[in-house]
Amino acid sequence: MITLASDFGSPYPAAMKGVVLSRCDARLVDVAHDFPRQDVRTAAFWLREVLPWFPPAVHCAVIDPGVGTDRAALVVRAGETALVGPDNGLLVPTARAIAGSDGGESGGSAESATDDLRVYEWRADDPASSTFHGRDVFAPAAAAVHEALAGAGWPAAAEGEADPVAALDRAARTDDWTDLRFPAPDSASDLDGAATGEVLVVDGFGNAITDLPGDLLAGRERVRVNGDPYPVARAYAELPAGEPLVTVGSHGNVELAVNRGRGEAAFGVGVGDPVRLSEPSSD
Amino acid sequence: MITLASDFGSPYPAAMKGVVLSRCDARLVDVAHDFPRQDVRTAAFWLREVLPWFPPAVHCAVIDPGVGTDRAALVVRAGETALVGPDNGLLVPTARAIAGSDGGESGGSAESATDDLRVYEWRADDPASSTFHGRDVFAPAAAAVHEALAGAGWPAAAEGEADPVAALDRAARTDDWTDLRFPAPDSASDLDGAATGEVLVVDGFGNAITDLPGDLLAGRERVRVNGDPYPVARAYAELPAGEPLVTVGSHGNVELAVNRGRGEAAFGVGVGDPVRLSEPSSD
Amino acid sequence: MITLASDFGSPYPAAMKGVVLSRCDARLVDVAHDFPRQDVRTAAFWLREVLPWFPPAVHCAVIDPGVGTDRAALVVRAGETALVGPDNGLLVPTARAIAGSDGGESGGSAESATDDLRVYEWRADDPASSTFHGRDVFAPAAAAVHEALAGAGWPAAAEGEADPVAALDRAARTDDWTDLRFPAPDSASDLDGAATGEVLVVDGFGNAITDLPGDLLAGRERVRVNGDPYPVARAYAELPAGEPLVTVGSHGNVELAVNRGRGEAAFGVGVGDPVRLSEPSSD
Numbered sequence: 001m002i003t004l005a006s007d008f009g010s011p012y013p014a015a016m017k018g019v020v021l022s023r024c025d026a027r028l029v030d031v032a033h034d035f036p037r038q039d040v041r042t043a044a045f046w047l048r049e050v051l052p053w054f055p056p057a058v059h060c061a062v063i064d065p066g067v068g069t070d071r072a073a074l075v076v077r078a079g080e081t082a083l084v085g086p087d088n089g090l091l092v093p094t095a096r097a098i099a100g101s102d103g104g105e106s107g108g109s110a111e112s113a114t115d116d117l118r119v120y121e122w123r124a125d126d127p128a129s130s131t132f133h134g135r136d137v138f139a140p141a142a143a144a145v146h147e148a149l150a151g152a153g154w155p156a157a158a159e160g161e162a163d164p165v166a167a168l169d170r171a172a173r174t175d176d177w178t179d180l181r182f183p184a185p186d187s188a189s190d191l192d193g194a195a196t197g198e199v200l201v202v203d204g205f206g207n208a209i210t211d212l213p214g215d216l217l218a219g220r221e222r223v224r225v226n227g228d229p230y231p232v233a234r235a236y237a238e239l240p241a242g243e244p245l246v247t248v249g250s251h252g253n254v255e256l257a258v259n260r261g262r263g264e265a266a267f268g269v270g271v272g273d274p275v276r277l278s279e280p281s282s283d
Numbered sequence: 284m285i286t287l288a289s290d291f292g293s294p295y296p297a298a299m300k301g302v303v304l305s306r307c308d309a310r311l312v313d314v315a316h317d318f319p320r321q322d323v324r325t326a327a328f329w330l331r332e333v334l335p336w337f338p339p340a341v342h343c344a345v346i347d348p349g350v351g352t353d354r355a356a357l358v359v360r361a362g363e364t365a366l367v368g369p370d371n372g373l374l375v376p377t378a379r380a381i382a383g384s385d386g387g388e389s390g391g392s393a394e395s396a397t398d399d400l401r402v403y404e405w406r407a408d409d410p411a412s413s414t415f416h417g418r419d420v421f422a423p424a425a426a427a428v429h430e431a432l433a434g435a436g437w438p439a440a441a442e443g444e445a446d447p448v449a450a451l452d453r454a455a456r457t458d459d460w461t462d463l464r465f466p467a468p469d470s471a472s473d474l475d476g477a478a479t480g481e482v483l484v485v486d487g488f489g490n491a492i493t494d495l496p497g498d499l500l501a502g503r504e505r506v507r508v509n510g511d512p513y514p515v516a517r518a519y520a521e522l523p524a525g526e527p528l529v530t531v532g533s534h535g536n537v538e539l540a541v542n543r544g545r546g547e548a549a550f551g552v553g554v555g556d557p558v559r560l561s562e563p564s565s566d
Numbered sequence: 567m568i569t570l571a572s573d574f575g576s577p578y579p580a581a582m583k584g585v586v587l588s589r590c591d592a593r594l595v596d597v598a599h600d601f602p603r604q605d606v607r608t609a610a611f612w613l614r615e616v617l618p619w620f621p622p623a624v625h626c627a628v629i630d631p632g633v634g635t636d637r638a639a640l641v642v643r644a645g646e647t648a649l650v651g652p653d654n655g656l657l658v659p660t661a662r663a664i665a666g667s668d669g670g671e672s673g674g675s676a677e678s679a680t681d682d683l684r685v686y687e688w689r690a691d692d693p694a695s696s697t698f699h700g701r702d703v704f705a706p707a708a709a710a711v712h713e714a715l716a717g718a719g720w721p722a723a724a725e726g727e728a729d730p731v732a733a734l735d736r737a738a739r740t741d742d743w744t745d746l747r748f749p750a751p752d753s754a755s756d757l758d759g760a761a762t763g764e765v766l767v768v769d770g771f772g773n774a775i776t777d778l779p780g781d782l783l784a785g786r787e788r789v790r791v792n793g794d795p796y797p798v799a800r801a802y803a804e805l806p807a808g809e810p811l812v813t814v815g816s817h818g819n820v821e822l823a824v825n826r827g828r829g830e831a832a833f834g835v836g837v838g839d840p841v842r843l844s845e846p847s848s849d
Contacts, residue, residue: 052301130813131816132816135619314583315580533697
């Protein structure tokens with residue numbers, strides 16, 4: 001299975017599909033091709049939300065403002081999964097989540113998280129273009145990795161075993177790659193007065209997804225957001241249509257929403273804006 | 284085969300795909316994920332237009348403004364097909380169309396239509412989220428139903444035969460579910476002066492699709508729409524570009540269109556607006 | 567493998583998928599369904615960009631402003647590939663590119679290009695609608711051609727061999743079909759003072775793709791576009807964000823772009839506008 005994700009819109013991803021299908025017989029799955037253009041950070045968040053739900057696969061993700069420069073192409077092993085894409089941080093949060101050691105989510109250290117990842121630089125020489133490496137570098141790489149793993153898969157972690165990706169003459173292990181982390185929210189297990197985070201992304205429904213852990217809302221009926229009190233709800237429809245609420249989204253984070261409306265407008269927040277949760281009795 | 288339909292936009296449906304593919308090896312087909320958000324009625328219309336063209340399948344459709352409330356999750360048998368989604372009427376028009384007994388279209392009674400459907404409540408306990416049941420309830424249900432039917436399929440209608448879906452401990456037959464019907468237009472087989480219906484949906488081309496049966500236009504060259512006369516055409520291109528026309532759409536209903544333009548603007552109508560067809564000689 | 571491309575938006579293509587899957591077990595691949603509505607020329611350009619990257623397949627492409635009129639339905643053989651769609655020029659540039667003999671690109675003559683194509687008229691009698699031949703004519707045709715070729719594929723070019731498509735009683739060889747060519751740019755291998763072409767399409771990033779061959783930029787650091795000098799770059803990111811540049815796009819043509827911005831706005835050009843490249847020393 002090879003999944004495809006990009007900010008290419010349409011119809012460029014079709015060329016990637018053609019290249020993959022010319023080289024292997026993998027099942028193809030579209031993840032999304034309408035990520036905000038050249039916004040590595042937002043795409044990295046969303047990939048971390050959706051890709052860990054897949055079985056072991058080859059995920060090819062291309063948000064690549066540095067296409068044609070000397071930024072490297074990477075293959076990242078995370079568990080039994082391979083991620084293929086540019087070396088700009090895009091793949092890293094997903095890789096950590098799949099490897100089960102995302103420092104920001106599990107509290108593990110950056111070092112241990114890094115140790116769990118195995119990263120290869122992919123050396124594609126002479127791509128047909130300098131502007132569409134999704135087609136000319138990453139799709140061929142994904143197909144080659146898929147074929148390499150189609151037999152025995154990755155070796156166990158123990159050193160010394162044959163590594164079918166490392167055996168490809170285009171792949172070379174590297175420890176030199178670009179990290180990307182989302183801000184670690186105040187990790188207080190209760191509000192303890194207040195907790196401050198930020199809006200990571202706004203989804204298509206207008207829900208403002210923060211980096212604050214959802215357990216901050218456990219057992220609460222109301223909470224203040226940036227000073228104003230709001231109801232805490234388990235489901236959007238617990239409130240009347242048009243009413244704002246604070247909930248725990250499907251990602252496990254605190255989410256600012258409006259039943260049948262747009263949370264980012266009602267709360268007056270956008271991506272990167274601070275979000276301060278505090279006790280309803282505080283001010 | 285499992286098809287997926289939702290109002291989730293992007294990239295949430297990818298998580299549903301991951302969940303399904305983690306649980307079974309079904310072919311996945313995207314129907315659409317850009318239905319108007321939380322508009323059960325419009326999505327129910329479109330699903331009825333497109334899903335009956337599929338071979339027997341498991342159709343998972345999620346337009347679910349009540350997510351996280353106590354609305355039930357349903358599995359509906361229609362012929363050899365299973366529909367999986369929330370109990371808000373979304374699945375019912377499609378189920379009736381596939382079962383061949385849509386009361387509104389075939390003139391059959393509601394009772395007989397109901398009798399042809401077999402409905403199960405799906406009891407998912409403890410979903411991971413209260414806001415994304417597409418991922419946490421309906422995708423797992425679709426995979427489970429697919430696997431249950433992968434052997435012998437549904438039993439014949441005769442009672443007493445083994446029912447592989449009923450055998451799943453999460454599914455229980457129910458007669459308590461939410462119906463949804465589109466307004467029955469004047470069923471006159473000819474205009475007989477006039478016929479009144481309404482605009483059900485406007486498609487992406489701007490065609491205003493009514494609930495009036497297309498045979499009202501049979502043999503006519505002109506017809507009045509809300510008092511004004513228009514040409515009746517078989518093909519959009521029978522009129523010059525920019526000219527309005529009345530035609531029978533691919534759904535068999537009367538459609539208000541403009542060749543290479545937008546019908547809803549030219550006719551001044553939107554969803555839910557009344558449409559009165561009358562004889563060209565009338566006024 | 568059957569690919570699908572259209573200007574139908576959503577959810578109409580799902581009906582095409584259902585029809586195909588009711589008739590054969592082919593792998594389905596979505597190319598794009600958001601081509602500009604009823605714009606045959608733009609879609610023809612994009613199809614020529616992406617479809618030649620596929621392995622042999624049946625490509626079903628429907629941009630069809632003449633639906634329901636007497637325009638023919640075509641099946642076009644190009645190499646081991648079949649293209650299915652309306653007779654309005656949509657399929658022709660792709661067919662020539664796949665057959666390896668696009669007159670405009672390779673310099674071959676129109677005659678030889680035409681000779682390499684084998685075109686069949688597809689006679690679908692009595693489609694269910696006069697407005698949705700994607701569902702009622704082209705999807706069934708694509709499935710039938712797929713099944714016909716699933717055995718031995720196309721015969722070698724030599725006459726006298728069995729042709730499984732011609733053997734279908736709905737297909738008949740024809741030499742009467744609509745051509746479509748993109749303007750041949752000045753074919754000077756160097757600027758030789760100046761070269762004039764036009765903008766063929768603007769992609770989703772805002773890149774203005776011209777019909778001027780990319781080798782006009784070989785070895786240059788600067789070039790004038792419509793009189794004003796601009797840097798020539800290999801990669802968008804060679805320039806600071808927001809800066810305009812001229813590059814060779816992934817299609818091999820000269821492209822007017824802005825790093826992390828929109829080229830068509832910065833250069834003040836739209837589809838069909840003239841683009842004159844000249845020496846940086848000229849004025």
